[in-house]
Amino acid sequence: MLKKQDVLNFPICLGSSDSFVEEILALARSKQSSYVCVAAVHQLIEAHEDASFAKISQGANIVTPDGMPITWALKLLYGISQKRIPGMDLLPSLLKEAEKKSVSVFFYGGTQQMLDRTNEYVRKHYPGLQIAGSYSPPFRPLTVDEEISTASMINQTGAELVFVVLGCPKQERWMYAMKGRIHATMVGIGAALPVMVGIQSRAPRWMQYNGLEWLYRLIQEPRRLWKRYFVTNSKFIYLVTTEKFKRALKPTTSL
Numbered sequence: 617m618l619k620k621q622d623v624l625n626f627p628i629c630l631g632s633s634d635s636f637v638e639e640i641l642a643l644a645r646s647k648q649s650s651y652v653c654v655a656a657v658h659q660l661i662e663a664h665e666d667a668s669f670a671k672i673s674q675g676a677n678i679v680t681p682d683g684m685p686i687t688w689a690l691k692l693l694y695g696i697s698q699k700r701i702p703g704m705d706l707l708p709s710l711l712k713e714a715e716k717k718s719v720s721v722f723f724y725g726g727t728q729q730m731l732d733r734t735n736e737y738v739r740k741h742y743p744g745l746q747i748a749g750s751y752s753p754p755f756r757p758l759t760v761d762e763e764i765s766t767a768s769m770i771n772q773t774g775a776e777l778v779f780v781v782l783g784c785p786k787q788e789r790w791m792y793a794m795k796g797r798i799h800a801t802m803v804g805i806g807a808a809l810p811v812m813v814g815i816q817s818r819a820p821r822w823m824q825y826n827g828l829e830w831l832y833r834l835i836q837e838p839r840r841l842w843k844r845y846f847v848t849n850s851k852f853i854y855l856v857t858t859e860k861f862k863r864a865l866k867p868t869t870s871l
Contacts, residue, residue, distance in 0.1 A: 618678060621696060623689050624855055626660045626673055628681050630690075630698050636680055637709045643677060644719050644777040644801040651676055651791035651802040654703040656683035661848040662785050664855065669785055672792040677801075680706065685849065689856045693863065703808040707779070710803070711742050714777055720746035722770055722800070723809070725781030728752040730810055737813040748775035767797040778802045781809045 618629040618639055629636070643650050653659065653676040660683075663670040673679065680701040681687055690696040714721055723734055731750040738745055751769065758766065770778060778800045780787045787804035794802065810816045816836065 620679075621690060621694060623686060623693070624660055624664055624852075624859065625670070626655070626663050627676075627679055628655065628686060628690065628698075629679050630681075630696065633699070633701055633705065633709065636678070636701055636706065637713050639678060640710060640777075640801060640803065641713050641717060641719060644714070645717065647776060647799055648677075648801065649794075649796050649799050650678075651788075651795055652678040652680065652804065653788055653791075654680050654682045654701075654706065654804055654806065654808070655686065656784070657685050657852045658683075658848050659784050659788070660686070661851050664851075669788070672785075672788050675792060675795070676788075682706075685852055685856075689852075692856065692860055703805050704811050707805050707808040707812055710777070711738065711745060715742045715745040718746060719776045720748040720774055722748045722773055722775035722778045723750040723781065724753070724770070724778055725787065726752060726809065730781075730813070730815060733813045733815065734809060748773035763793065763797075767794060770798050770800065775800050779809065780804045781806065783807070 618631045618635060620627045620629050622628070631639075640652055643652075653673055655673070659673065663673045680703070681690070681698055682701060682703050684700050687698050687700050690698045711721070713719075723731055726734075731752055735747065735750065738747060749770070751766070753762075753766065778798060780791055780802050782790055782804070783806050784804070787806065791802040791804055807816065
């Protein structure tokens with residue numbers, strides 16, 4: 617069981633990359649209806665400002681520290697040295713272990729073109745992996761009947777691990793709505809899948825190690841991401857700094 621630590625009332629799981637993979641695969645093999653949030657700063661701010669989204673995050677079985685600023689906050693506020701668990705590294709690690717342990721996977725979300733490319737990529741790099749299926753949903757909210765049929769369709773494939781590619785916060789809301797209805801472990805992987813299959817490129821390693829992967833993505837998609845990074849990152853820095861000062865000013869009690 618992974619330990620947890622709240623950052624701005626947002627639960628973050630702690631552990632090594634291998635321990636996260638092990639815990640997620642264990643959930644999948646148990647066929648427990650569950651979901652995993654791969655958390656960056658954007659998700660924490662969404663939860664801070666939206667009570668309904670905070671409930672979604674708090675209901676997740678596992679929340680990984682994807683964003684480098686989250687690991688910095690853990691160190692600043694609690695002295696916890698936690699390595700970042702990037703979704704772009706977590707995805708191939710999960711596929712590799714799923715192949716070894718015969719855990720069947722399903723890909724939900726994105727365009728049909730991306731899913732076709734995903735199937736080709738997986739056959740080449742993980743030839744023994746069991747692909748239960750994939751589905752490109754309409755780019756709009758599903759009706760109640762569509763949600764029911766989607767859950768039924770995924771369950772009928774026997775998938776144990778469902779990779780959800782809808783982007784934050786849409787994928788987290790979808791997983792929350794499907795918990796208890798889809799008999800598998802759902803993992804919100806966002807941009808990790810198009811990067812893995814080569815549709816998008818990933819930042820150079822020096823940018824990854826220095827917490828600048830966000831900048832690389834911003835350069836690629838400035839119109840879509842400028843607000844997410846400049847506004848949400850600024851809010852995060854302010855909130856974490858404020859929390860640090862509160863803790864520093866809080867009087868200590870002595871026996």
